[in-house]
Amino acid sequence: MRASLLALALATLATPAAADWQATLDAARGQTVYWNAWGGDARTNAFIAWVGQETERRHGVRVEHVKLTDTAEAVNRVIAEKAAGRTSGGTVDLIWINGPNFLTMKQAGLLHGPFVADLPNAQYLDLSAGSAATTDFTVPTDGLESPWRLAKFVFVHDSARVPEPPLQLAAFPDWAAANPGRMTHPAVSNFMGATFLKQALVELSPDPAALQSAPTDATFASQTAALWDWYDRLRPNLWRQGTTFPENESIQFQLMNDGEVDIAMAFDPAAPAALIEQGLLPDSARVFVPEAGSIGNISFVAIPFNAAHREGAEVVANFLLDPETQARQQDITVLGSFSVLDPARLPETAQAAFAALPAAPALPRLEDLGRTLPEPHPGWMTRIAEEWARRYVK
Amino acid sequence: MTGGRALRGGVLLAVGACLVVPILAGLVTTGRAAFGVLPAIGAVDAGLDPWRALIAQPGFASSLRLTLVTGFAATALSVLLAAAAVAVLHRRVRAEWLAPFLAVPHAALAIGLAFLLAPSGWIARGLAPLLGWSVPPDVATVNDPSGVALILGLMAKEVPFLILMLLAALSQIPARTHIAAARALGYGPGVVWVSVILPQLWPLLRLPVRVVLAFSLSVVDVALILGPLNPPTLAVAVTRWFAAPDAALLLPASAGAILQAAVVAGGIAILWGIEQAAAAAGRLWLRRGGRGRTGEPMVALLAAMAAVLAALSVAALIVLAVWSLAFRWPWPAMLPQGWTLRFWMTPGDWWSAAGQTLAIGGTATIAALILAIAWLEGEDRGGHPRARWGEALIYLPLMLPQVAFLFGLNVELLRLGISPGFWAVVWGHVLFVFPYVMIALSDPWRRLDPGHLRSAAALGAGPMRRLVAIKLPLLLRPILIAAAVGFSVSVALYLPTLFLGGGRIATLTTEAVTLSSGADRRVLGVLATLQAVLPVLAFATAGLVPRLLHRNRLGMTGGIVA
Numbered sequence: 001m002r003a004s005l006l007a008l009a010l011a012t013l014a015t016p017a018a019a020d021w022q023a024t025l026d027a028a029r030g031q032t033v034y035w036n037a038w039g040g041d042a043r044t045n046a047f048i049a050w051v052g053q054e055t056e057r058r059h060g061v062r063v064e065h066v067k068l069t070d071t072a073e074a075v076n077r078v079i080a081e082k083a084a085g086r087t088s089g090g091t092v093d094l095i096w097i098n099g100p101n102f103l104t105m106k107q108a109g110l111l112h113g114p115f116v117a118d119l120p121n122a123q124y125l126d127l128s129a130g131s132a133a134t135t136d137f138t139v140p141t142d143g144l145e146s147p148w149r150l151a152k153f154v155f156v157h158d159s160a161r162v163p164e165p166p167l168q169l170a171a172f173p174d175w176a177a178a179n180p181g182r183m184t185h186p187a188v189s190n191f192m193g194a195t196f197l198k199q200a201l202v203e204l205s206p207d208p209a210a211l212q213s214a215p216t217d218a219t220f221a222s223q224t225a226a227l228w229d230w231y232d233r234l235r236p237n238l239w240r241q242g243t244t245f246p247e248n249e250s251i252q253f254q255l256m257n258d259g260e261v262d263i264a265m266a267f268d269p270a271a272p273a274a275l276i277e278q279g280l281l282p283d284s285a286r287v288f289v290p291e292a293g294s295i296g297n298i299s300f301v302a303i304p305f306n307a308a309h310r311e312g313a314e315v316v317a318n319f320l321l322d323p324e325t326q327a328r329q330q331d332i333t334v335l336g337s338f339s340v341l342d343p344a345r346l347p348e349t350a351q352a353a354f355a356a357l358p359a360a361p362a363l364p365r366l367e368d369l370g371r372t373l374p375e376p377h378p379g380w381m382t383r384i385a386e387e388w389a390r391r392y393v394k
Numbered sequence: 395m396t397g398g399r400a401l402r403g404g405v406l407l408a409v410g411a412c413l414v415v416p417i418l419a420g421l422v423t424t425g426r427a428a429f430g431v432l433p434a435i436g437a438v439d440a441g442l443d444p445w446r447a448l449i450a451q452p453g454f455a456s457s458l459r460l461t462l463v464t465g466f467a468a469t470a471l472s473v474l475l476a477a478a479a480v481a482v483l484h485r486r487v488r489a490e491w492l493a494p495f496l497a498v499p500h501a502a503l504a505i506g507l508a509f510l511l512a513p514s515g516w517i518a519r520g521l522a523p524l525l526g527w528s529v530p531p532d533v534a535t536v537n538d539p540s541g542v543a544l545i546l547g548l549m550a551k552e553v554p555f556l557i558l559m560l561l562a563a564l565s566q567i568p569a570r571t572h573i574a575a576a577r578a579l580g581y582g583p584g585v586v587w588v589s590v591i592l593p594q595l596w597p598l599l600r601l602p603v604r605v606v607l608a609f610s611l612s613v614v615d616v617a618l619i620l621g622p623l624n625p626p627t628l629a630v631a632v633t634r635w636f637a638a639p640d641a642a643l644l645l646p647a648s649a650g651a652i653l654q655a656a657v658v659a660g661g662i663a664i665l666w667g668i669e670q671a672a673a674a675a676g677r678l679w680l681r682r683g684g685r686g687r688t689g690e691p692m693v694a695l696l697a698a699m700a701a702v703l704a705a706l707s708v709a710a711l712i713v714l715a716v717w718s719l720a721f722r723w724p725w726p727a728m729l730p731q732g733w734t735l736r737f738w739m740t741p742g743d744w745w746s747a748a749g750q751t752l753a754i755g756g757t758a759t760i761a762a763l764i765l766a767i768a769w770l771e772g773e774d775r776g777g778h779p780r781a782r783w784g785e786a787l788i789y790l791p792l793m794l795p796q797v798a799f800l801f802g803l804n805v806e807l808l809r810l811g812i813s814p815g816f817w818a819v820v821w822g823h824v825l826f827v828f829p830y831v832m833i834a835l836s837d838p839w840r841r842l843d844p845g846h847l848r849s850a851a852a853l854g855a856g857p858m859r860r861l862v863a864i865k866l867p868l869l870l871r872p873i874l875i876a877a878a879v880g881f882s883v884s885v886a887l888y889l890p891t892l893f894l895g896g897g898r899i900a901t902l903t904t905e906a907v908t909l910s911s912g913a914d915r916r917v918l919g920v921l922a923t924l925q926a927v928l929p930v931l932a933f934a935t936a937g938l939v940p941r942l943l944h945r946n947r948l949g950m951t952g953g954i955v956a
Contacts, residue, residue: 040912083434084808181532258514259725279722393453
């Protein structure tokens with residue numbers, strides 16, 4: 001009986017890959033996936049909870065959200081487990097990861113995979129070499145992490161106070177001099193703060209192509225000289241005279257809501273609209289993008305090499321790429337985070353679902369976001385953060 | 395006496411094997427990493443490189459200086475304010491009133507204070523229409539480079555703790571008689587306190603003060619919220635290096651954690667020196683025989699400062715509750731523009747965290763209480779006072795910075811194959827709850843009138859009967875207060891819950907600290923309010939139960955005027 005059912009099941013599956021996926025689904029049923037993800041945003045937390053409800057209903061896979069204050073906590077846990085010789089049955093099944101944390105895990109051989117190409121919903125991704133979905137800070141993902149939400153560096157201004165914000169990074173010091181104390185950036189030890197400096201680097205560097213490979217002492221000195229000159233002019237007119245900085249982007253939005261600053265920044269173009277919706281930003285908050293374009297990248301999920309519930313984690317990663325899930329994620333009343341799927345690969349029904357999403361005054365259209373500048377190699381971010389600390393932390 | 399010896403041996407074994415050895419093992423692992431040996435990341439060559447890397451960290455010297463300044467200032471001011479407040483108010487203050495201050499976790503109170511004091515906070519919003527501020531002034535009233543807000547935030551928690559310790563100690567001496575006698579001799583009421591009462595209380599207060607100093611020198615959460623951040627205090631810097639994505643930073647982070655332990659040890663040594671000097675100076679002052687009327691305004695001023703601090707704390711708690719009901723609350727509105735119950739009506743966010751907090755806190759407190767009573771009873775039966783090393787064993791977890799051993803402990807537990815989870819967290823909480831229970835219970839226990847016990851023995855009651863029928867009922871109030879203290883300690887614990895729960899055990903505190911790195915003060919308000927409510931209920935119970943049980947026996951209320 002069982003054999004004939006299996007035969008029937010196999011007969012209905014078109015390809016060997018699909019058969020493999022069925023095996024993954026079977027193994028995943030009943031698993032609990034410990035998804036380690038930053039827990040500082042209630043809407044993201046609610047979205048992850050919804051993902052868990054859906055994967056449990058559809059595939060019998062529960063999701064337990066392990067809320068992190070910093071992604072490195074999960075990375076360190078995997079490092080500690082490897083050190084302790086725990087090569088299976090690890091406590092981390094899925095990590096919301098990117099940038100330096102991904103590089104650390106990839107280099108240390110701490111990741112399971114490649115697995116992305118095995119996910120049925122990967123058909124909706126642009127996985128051609130060098131595409132945004134296959135590179136994380138210039139580092140090839142090699143199928144070791146799966147995309148889930150789109151990030152693009154944007155500025156946010158309170159249009160009631162600042163109707164005409166500066167549109168070039170080079171113009172920021174003058175704006176700050178005219179409006180002392182009215183802007184800041186998150187601490188450079190934070191991802192967002194470092195990204196602000198990186199955006200300035202990309203705009204101010206004499207040879208942006210040099211940023212695509214790891215910095216040497218010589219290229220670092222020549223490419224960043226203009227950056228430090230610019231920052232020295234900007235810093236004295238920042239909030240608190242540039243002596244202290246908000247811990248992260250969320251705290252910076254809190255400052256904007258409190259009226260302490262007029263300009264903030266985000267890696268999620270829909271964040272201001274979502275925050276207005278939640279009552280966490282003034283209605284007059286709007287997005288603006290530097291004329292030269294801005295840095296963009298994608299948020300990924302990855303599976304540690306020793307994950308106890310690898311199959312379940314793959315099912316969750318696949319569910320995140322479902323066009324229906326991505327459309328819900330992009331819905332401003334739910335999460336408001338742009339889709340990572342390639343619109344050209346979507347069936348018409350899915351495209352219609354995206355087209356029908358509600359709009360909001362603070363929500364930019366994709367075409368408003370301008371050009372996407374390539375991310376520098378992660379080595380630049382690390383060295384900029386170190387050099388910044390050396391110069392300005394006394 | 396053999397029964398007594400067996401009890402003492404058993405308790406010592408339990409404390410040693412379950413509390414002390416793991417801490418030391420964790421410390422050793424951190425210590426080895428501090429000198430370059432952490433096989434987990436492939437580091438095997440012992441040497442001083444981690445220390446060189448530590449000293450080379452930007453802002454290292456400032457971090458160290460900030461740690462020392464804020465730690466000592468917070469401790470000294472807290473002792474002064476607590477002593478002055480008790481001097482002025484002791485006959486009118488009730489331990490239960492302290493409950494909200496003791497109960498609300500550091501992080502939550504700090505967040506409330508930050509919103510109160512910030513240039514866009516409640517105080518500034520009140521001033522804005524008077525001073526014509528269209529935007530908040532650009533001055534650092536929190537995260538200020540000199541650490542004033544951090545000192546204030548620490549004092550907001552430490553002053554009530556020291557007042558509670560003072561009240562508990564006060565119940566052990568005939569204070570009223572002494573005050574009456576000294577007043578009759580013409581001493582001012584505040585000065586009576588400083589010259590007659592405080593020296594008697596100090597031996598009972600010495601350990602709590604050391605704990606406060608160790609805590610102030612190594613606190614992470616309050617320093618993150620209120621302290622300077624560029625650079626931060628040493629403890630925050632070390633925690634950041636441990637959490638950095640670059641695994642190579644684990645070694646200098648370990649060196650920093652060991653330095654943090656040395657800073658605390660050095661701080662306690664300095665405190666001891668100050669004690670000796672103060673005792674000598676005090677004797678000199680007493681022999682001169684002044685009536686000290688001129689010192690009165692100083693005591694009154696300090697007491698007034700304590701009252702201001704209490705008012706700030708109350709306002710900080712109120713502001714958290716208001717935030718939990720706010721929808722939009724922009725500058726410069728004094729109250730939210732929109733109100734909502736939605737953050738309370740989505741119990742998915744807080745229900746299970748509240749349950750975990752209750753289960754972990756309850757289990758850890760009961761375990762710690764049983765251990766403490768067994769320890770104290772063992773001392774009684776053995777007829778020995780506590781040896782210094784015994785004292786050291788108990789207070790080890792409070793004197794050592796958490797970050798110094800938790801990292802190593804986690805590595806050791808994983809090596810032993812012990813999975814993080816509920817029971818590991820409960821055990822980790824007992825490490826910290828047990829010492830506080832001992833602090834709260836030891837002195838009332840020792841000051842128990844031995845006459846009762848002798849009478850019972852003369853009437854033929856054995857050791858067990860004396861414990862159950864005499865000691866425990868007489869000590870019911872201090873026991874319940876000790877339990878409430880232990881429970882509130884458990885509720886506020888962050889790092890042990892995070893490390894030993896593998897990040898999977900979500901309590902109100904871990905949820906609140908996680909959310910404090912986000913923009914939403916409203917959900918945070920819900921969690922913080924709940925965080926305060928649970929321990930407040932514990933303290934209320936501790937106050938209410940003895941009064942109900944002993945309502946016809948005035949002598950059994952423990953001498954604290956209720």
